Amino acid sequence: MCLFEGRKLSFLFCLAASVTVYSVIYLWTKTQIEPKLINSPSCRPxxxxxxxxxxxTEEGVEWHRQDCQVERFIVNNQLQCSNLTKDLHFITRPLSREEEDYPLAFIMTIHKEFELFVRVLRAIYMPQNVYCIHVDAKAPPEYQDAVRKIVGCFKNAFLSTQSESVTYGGFSRLQADVNCMKDLVGSSIGWRKVVNLCGQDFPISSNLELVQYMKSKNWRDRNMTPGVKQPGYMRYRTEFQHREITGSRVALKGWGMKKSLPPHNLQIYFGTAYYALTRAFVDFVLKSNISHDLLEWSKDTYSPDEHYWVTLNHIKEAPGSYIDGEWEGNVRAIKWSDQVGTVHDGCKGHYVRDICIFGVGDLPWIINQNQMFANKFDKTYPEALDCLEQWHRNKVLNQATVPIEPSWLLATQKNSSSRSFNSSAGA
Incomplete structure (x- = not known):
């Protein structure tokens, strides 16, 4: 009997020890797979x-963000597609018939800051639209894999079939957009206009406002490519040959080698690299000899995306062309360093290549601009994007004509009704 009791106690001791060891191993493993995110920057107030x-925001009422899942996806990459749209607060239904009947196409060129990409995609995403994502070929493999995984969760989003190694100011940046256009024309979604974005843009207008602006009298059948005849001080860009040093910069070729004149006697224009183009114009870009010849001629110019679209949009052969157009078109709110005191009151963040990286203090100016998007944001001033993102989502949901899903909310108010976000978007 004593021998039996001794063996029983030994067995129980071994069992308890085994359970303890396995519990420690399980908890340690779980901690590695699901790191605590209490101090995650995504959860900041x-x-x-x-x-x-x-x-x-009256005294005693606070907004509580529900947006920690973006950081979780980055940290452990464990989200499944079946839960992703809910966990990351993507809108899953068209919010109005008007938007459903006028699908848009978006081109996004990205190379860094995965969380910012996800937040921009979430802000512009609607299930009736279509999204082509161009990832810089020289982006780190883990970044490309993360983008590929999240894009693969949406039937109406895809990666560009051809990826460029993009250089700032180089032809590769223009080619990236053209690559996506080739993919978009094959989409089964009957998109009406295409808008291009970079990874540091963020929308000011809601999708409904974008649709209404595109359908307005001035733009219904027109392309939006703000720009003017090439000023004299910009002619060096297209009069001399340049070469692209991949992933680095664009430099003059030799000691200032002159280029041939533009094909088809085209007048070269200078403008923004951002646009809103009709589908017929995209077909023209991909099929016309004029556009093909200009594209080829532009390969050794500086920053050709700032002359290519606007030049084509000023010829009568192009569908939706705006021959008399200049800087019309509210495509971007940008604070240029040389416009302090005239267009804006200075950058509250800091300048990079003469463009303001927005801080929180820039938000009043951004919101008061009647533009489609604002440029630029990065992780230096995360509070600025937090605030603009919430303001934008409030506006989007306020304009909805369908019932609001709880998962679409990015934040909730303590001691407030479930529809409290609908009180005033501050638009």
Whole structure:
């Protein structure tokens, strides 16, 4: 009997020890796979300056962000497609008949800051639209894999079939857009106009406002490519041959080698690299000899995306052309360093290549601009994007004509009704 009791106690001791060891191993493993995100930057509260742009910020009422899942996806890459749209608060139904009947196409060229990409995609995403994502070929493999995984969860989003190694100011940047256009014309979605974005843009207008703007009297059948005849101080870009040093910069070729004159006696224009183009114009870009010859001629120019689209949009052969157009078209809110005191009151963040990286103090100016998108944002001033993102989502949901799904909310208000976000978008 004593021998039996001794063996029983030994067995129980071994069992307890085994359970303890396995429990420790399980908890340690779980900790590695699902890291605590209490101090994650995605979970930070809204900045004090943000209160002016959010409804219901009277004393005693606070907004609580629900947006920690973006960081979780980055950290452990464990989200499944079946849960992704809910966990990341993507809108899953068209919010109005008007938007459903006028699908848009978007081209996004990205190379860094995965979380920013996800937040921009979430802000512009609607299930009736279509999205072509161009990932820089020289982006780290883990970045490309993360983008591929999240894009693969949406039937109406895809990666460009041909990826360029993009150089700032180089032909590769223009080619990336053309690559996506080739893919978009094969989409089964009958998109009406295409808009291009970079990874540091963020929308000011809602999707409904974009649709209404595209359908307005001035733009219904026109392309939007703000720009003017090439100024004299910009002619060096297209009069001399340049070469692209992959992944680095664009430099003059030799000691200032002159280029041939533009094909088809084209007048070269200078403007923004951003646009809103009709589908017929995209077909023209991909099929016309004029556009093909200009594209080939542009390969050794500097920053050709700033002359290519606007030049083609000023010839009568192009569908939707705007021959008399200049800087019309509200495509971007940008604070250029040389426009302080005239267009804006200075950058509250900091300048990079003479463009303001927005801080929280820039939000009043951004929101008051009647533009489609704002450029640029990065992780230096995360509070600025937090605030603008919430302001934008409030506006989007306020304009909806369908019932709001709880998962579409990026934040909730303590001690407020479930529809409190609908009180005032601050638009």
């Amino acid at each position: 809204f900045a004090t300056e943000c209160k002016a742009f959010l409804p219901g």
